[in-house]
Amino acid sequence: MSRPVIWIPRRLSDATLDRARRDYEVILKDEDTAGTADEIIALSAKVDGMIPCHSEHFSADVVGRLDPRLKIVANHSVGLDHCDIPALKSKGITVTNTPDVLTDATAELAMLLMLGAARHAVAGDRVVRSGAWDFWSPAFMVGKQVTGSRLGIVGMGGVGRALARKARGLDMEIHYHNRTRLAPELEGGATYHDSLDSLLEVSDFLSLNCPATAESTGMMNAERLAKLPAGAVLVNAARGSLVDETALVEAIESGHLAAAGLDCFVTEPGGNPDFARFDNIFMMPHVGSATVKTRDAMGFRALDNLDAFYRGETPGDAQ
Known part of the structure; x- marks a missing residue:
């Protein structure tokens, strides 16, 4: 046969x-x-x-x-x-x-994006690699502390829950929005928000871990980005279509967002060349599962x- x-x-x-x-x-x-x-x-x-x-x-x-x-x-x-x-x-x-x-590998990548964006990984690597590091001050490359911050997770499927487990190791306070509330044993003490807007208001860091659907396309638009606390960090290790990239650039330029960590983009491969202007946008080329x-x-x-x-x-x- x-x-x-x-x-x-x-x-x-x-x-x-x-x-x-x-x-x-x-x-x-x-x-x-x-x-x-x-x-x-x-x-x-x-x-x-x-x-x-x-x-x-x-x-x-x-x-x-x-x-x-x-x-x-x-x-x-x-x-x-x-x-x-x-x-x-x-x-x-x-x-x-x-x-x-690929749950754990993708959650690891989301953690990398969050830490890299918060702690000036792009600028720090560049200044050392180029040989331009000739200065130090208490005000030099001061970033946003992850430990003890509030992490909002959009989509508490396998990746979202794995990210929450890892984030608890940094003593982060976990909040999430999902289509339905998880059972207590799956929540692990996380706080459920029945609306996305409610989650945004408390998220020092916001991680997108939901699928791309007709309803979720462009959901992080200018209005929703504005609902995040000033100085928040956006992380996207899911799908590029979830984010209005023009609105993201505006939020970074205005300083409302402190930084962003992105593994996915509306245009792939290639990404968004406008993002390259910003050292506080830490990017990877859609490699969340690449182990x-x-x-x-x-x-x-x-x-x-x-x-x-x-x-x-x-x-x-x-x-």
């Missing part, structure tokens, strides 16, 4: 590729670049399944042109905003993702979903 043929458009971890090649006929792109709409459509006639990343977009138009041979899209990502899930389902294509396994352990776990989770599908079972992460 021939093995299913799968397409892997990006360079996944070595362990993932070894396992995939063991169990499937694998078509791997020569270059580690995002799969285009034309590539996705063309390959759909040659493969039974795909393991795309967030960089491959399955819009309604693309899905409408997919070959009937393609039966499963086993995403190597948690987020699914790059997939038109109703369109894929209507085409009879199973869609899966890789939740849970060896997590990349292996994400790849194996995608393969677990493929394995279940080809055993005739419903994958555990089917949408």
Whole structure:
């Protein structure tokens, strides 16, 4: 019996590729670049399944042109905003993702963003690296203390809860807004806010850890940024579309926000070149899950979903 043929458009971890090649006929792109709409459509006639990343977009138009041979899209990502899930389902294509396994790595990155933004990591690294550090004063690079501050978390899913656990190690006071209140054992003593505006008013640091949806797109606009306490720090390790980037620049320029830590942007790859003007915007290139352990776990989770599908079972992460 021939093995299913799968397409892997990006360079996944070595362990993932070894396992995939063991169990499937694998078509791997020569270059580690995002799969285009034309590539996705063309390959759909040659493969039974795909393991795309967030960089491959399955819009309604693309899905409408997919070959009937393609039966499963086993995403190597948690987020699914790059997939038109109703369109894929209507085409009879199973869609899966890789939740849970990148929780701690992404929460670690959010902590890095928060600390780096609060303590002038961009300017500090530059002055030392350039050899320009020839001065010291008690007023030199005075930042915002994280320990004991109030952390507001928007979205208390797995990443939000992991961030809260880590932040408690810094004696932070945890507040959160979620669609529904968590059970007491999951709250861990955090204070629930039934409205986003209520959370904003008490957040010395605000971390966005919610999915991108039609309702959440642009939710951190000028009006909401203004509701944060003066000198607050915004952290986004979720999706760039959550933030109105023009409003963020204005809040930084006015001094209302002390700093921002960003791992994601409206335009990816590339980011927002206007942010580069500000040493108090600490940026990473959307690498929240980029650890060896997590990349292996994400790849194996995608393969677990493929394995279940080809055993005739419903994958555990089917949408």
